[in-house]
Amino acid sequence: MSAVSPGGALLLAMLLLPLVGAALVAPMRSAPTAARVTGLVFALAELVLAALAWSAYHPGGGRLELTLSTPWIPAFGTRFALGVDGIALVMLALISVLVPIVMGSSWAEKLPEGRTPAGFYALLLALEALLVGVFAATDVFLFYLFFEVMLVPMYFLIGRFGGPRRQYAAVKFFLYSLLGGLVMLASVIGLFVVSAHQLGQGTFDWTALVRIAGSIPQSTQIWLFLGFFIAFAIKAPLVPLHTWLPDAGAEAPVGAGVLLVGVMDKVGIYGFLRYCLPLFPSASRALAPLVLVLAVAGILYGALLAVGQSDMKRFVAYTSVAHFGFIGLGVFAFSTQAQAGAVLYMVNHGISTGMLFIVVGMLMARGGSRLISDYGGVSALAPLLAGMMLLAGLSLLSLPGTNSFVSEFMVLIGSYPRAPVYTILATTGMILAALYVLWFYQRLMQGPVRGAAVVGDLIAGSAGGALEGPGTAMAPDAAAQRQRIRFPDLSIREVVVLAPLVALILLLGLYPQPVLNVINPSVGATLTEVGLSDPVVGQGGS
């Protein structure tokens, strides 16, 4: 009845280790350094486990590998079942890389009054465990459970450790997600009923459900698809369900923001690939044009809004809306090139947006303000910081040589044969990406040294003057911190935090094939489950 492969034990360990870590760290309220160190040790151990899982995985082996399955609630056919395909595996790798980096970047973070690093680091570890669960679950009910429960640590991260409007943002985040989750629950139950109808006994087993997917009538598929789709589209988020993200992303502490935008949002896209497409193939094919419209609208809409933002963190959130548009396009254009590009895009976006978020956080740690207009000419004072922001920005605008180019190019070229008009519109998004990145960079970094957050500090240093920035959206505790006398460049710790991201941006930009080798077979299998094959290329064309 139970089946555990050696790799499956590895996944179970990846799920449990951060939970153990969280339980250990949480009580260390009076020992902040010990809490940080313990948290980091657990996060690094998790990274080691992820590396082991990576090497244990055989691309092109089974549809799911590293499996573990044990009966859980037999009456409902629910099993505690874990396993990964290439898509889930790269997401696990992304989480385990990002969490230690996030911990390093939050090391010296000024937390709101009464909050301790112990709570912060414990929540990060708990979130990591639940994210591992979401990606590794192969039982639909188990997935649903993780999908809902992962909101809890993120809710507390935003609501307890965030910016001035953190409570509004946390509530909004929570309600949106909860709404999506409820709709999905209806579909999950519906799926169980349908499977009972088809098999005589209901099941939540993903593999079994994929097997019967083709025989579910299309009208039923469409209803069930929509339930999952709405939940995932809120999570991803696709326009017009995106408005919670700028608030949540802006008010979340930087570390939580990185995981929110970098990983948690990807659960939505991952859900499309793992659940919407294989479980409801004919609905996916029928509704693809609708999703493509939303995706392309998101690319252009998100980019234009990013151009118009005055708040650095909201800016990052809107650029993500644009990028999720690209990823959505890649998923629903139904070619292996576009889908593999979309999966790689998920990883790359986590890295480059994560880096941008972290650099923005470093800037805020110095200036105290989130407003772009409070800064100016920073590159003259902190050239290394400026260089890091430029690199993150170049990756964001998909400059060839950086990681994002490969994925964006694959999405676009792979989408072109099936969806030329959408692709052309999406490609113009490249121009807007250059605009929002370079203008953002220019306002913050170039020109004469200016802005309340920059000059204010300098004046405060020389004359001890009190200078309040005009309309500064400044956290009270950050404002209190503005007693420094200069605008220092990156510290050693900050360089160490950013260095792995820089290395990954260049490495995945110039040599992404090892990752693609893991992704490709799973993407191919997904496309087969949708009942499609690659569009034919090389036939001349008129």
Place this chain on the structure above:
Amino acid sequence: MTGVLPPVTAAVGSAQYAWLLVALPAFGALVLLVGGRRTNAWGHLLGCATVLAAFGYGVVLCVEWLGFDASQRSRELGLGTWFAVNSLQVNYGLRLDPLSLTFMLLITGVGGLIHLYAIGYMAHDPGRRRFFGYFNLFVAAMLVLVLSNNFVTLYLGWEGVGLASYLLIGWYQDRPSAATAAKKAFLMNRVGDVGLALAIFLIWRSLGTVQFSEVFARAGQIGGPTLLAITLLLLLGACGKSGQFPLQAWLPDAMEGPTPVSALIHAATMVTAGVYLIARCNPLYDLSAAGRLAVAAVGVITLLIGSIIGCAYDDIKKVLAYSTVSQIGYMILAVGLGPAGYALGIVHLLTHGFFKAVLFLGAGSVMHGMHDEIDMRRMGGLARHLPITFVMFTSGYLALIGFPFLSGYYSKDAIIEAAFGAGGSAGWVFGGIALLAAGLTAFYMTRLMLMTFFGEERWRDLRTAEGQEYHPHESPPVMWVPMVLLAIGSLGAGYVLASGGRLARWLEPSVGPLVPAAAPFPAVVVSLFTVLVSAVGVLLAWLVIGRDPVPVRKPARVSLPVAAARADLYANAINEVLLARPGTWLTRALVFVDNKGVDGVVNGTAALLGGTSGRLRRLQTGFVRSYALGMLGGSIVVIALLLAVSYS
């Protein structure tokens, strides 16, 4: 009409190390940019050494290539996979053939000299080491662009040079104008890049490959409308990179960068990448007459626009920049003429690389001696004070206006002649405008010479913005020696390359044989006319500028054409009205809608489910927190119950 190019074979022998051409400058860039301040002392030397070493190796390669039979001169060197998914295979690889090798020599040779010059020019800049890092990055990216054997790695180099250009235009970061110019250059280039990217998508969909050798061999399989679309999209890419109409407005602004940058990137090499792209894709353009016509038309429009605006500016570098726009227009016109012009465009590109580089370096030398002054109205009579610069500048000037038997004479006349040979009314229009622009070129360059080097020394009574006096002086040898070498090239390159069709024959394996144009009149007549028109231009300039003292302030009341030319023929105004302002409004409107509308509707829906929107805002965290905990607890209870039920 299409001549089949010889097959591409695998590179063997010393060519197997051709990746060093890219790796050397890339290594230099990496060391200088990562090494930081520790490399300050010797960074500039390393920067020069990597480029000169690449040049040395390139010369060895070319000598080896000359030993091969013409049918053996197109070779490929595979360097492994970049990314691949099923039918999409993108590999790293070099294409070594006469066209790419020619460009490689230009980039490393002229690039090496400008690197040397920059040692002197940037000597007082605290960021000199970083400057050389960017410069090496540029050379590496440019070599990727021209040496690639497929469209996607070409695109890598294409945007890579764009990045280097962005970084170097914005070099003087504290100047807002420099930052704006850098951003503008990158954005207008991106518009072109979208064209190039879409062309690649179309090529892949049509042929299932992005490899040059396969694409060109099977070009005939592409359907007519698709082929036309591809050629037009490639042209859009070329327009962005090469500052051609309608994307020309960024190039003059790019002069915000240090002068060696203007010489290397925005005159001699990067901006000619569009010419390279079209010449490289000659098997595609050979099959599309409409595509060629579009290319030639863009070239003609641009060369006219550039030469008209060049007459109106007082900024020495902007005049040279518009001259570049215009001269690249000639090259684009040439490659738009198809087999009658591919090689001519490349010849002009090379001679232009020499003389425009020496002109820019000369301008830089003037600025170096004049406290970075760029307004020619504040100069005058400098020939005496910078004698070497003057002589070198003059040789570049003579070469550019097509003085008989100097470089421009050979390369530009041939293009004008070929344009007349395009046939029909198109031939007359193309040829006539190209001829007219030759006169305008002579006019604006003579004006520049007169205002800068001759006449009274207007700077004697003037002060810099910082209140200093001007003390014009000659530049150090590290700056003028490269100028001497480039000047020799400007004088002699035309003869060496063009006489007897030498370069055209060398390029045959890459662009096919040069088909002589069926001009309506003999070549000597065209030459005579061109020289005559140029002489008129020189004379006019002397009549207008040379006889009277030049006012230090530019006259405010001018005729309509002059006002229009001073305003870049309103290109920026048009961009502003059509794109910038509507874009700003749209963005603002969307931000408003997103904050009020979309959010409002969704919040409203949520509020309908959960009470009034007022209550939603007043929700206390405590409430939702307990809700969250409640949900967690509830799930646990439910699961526990289920477990209990199922196991009982």
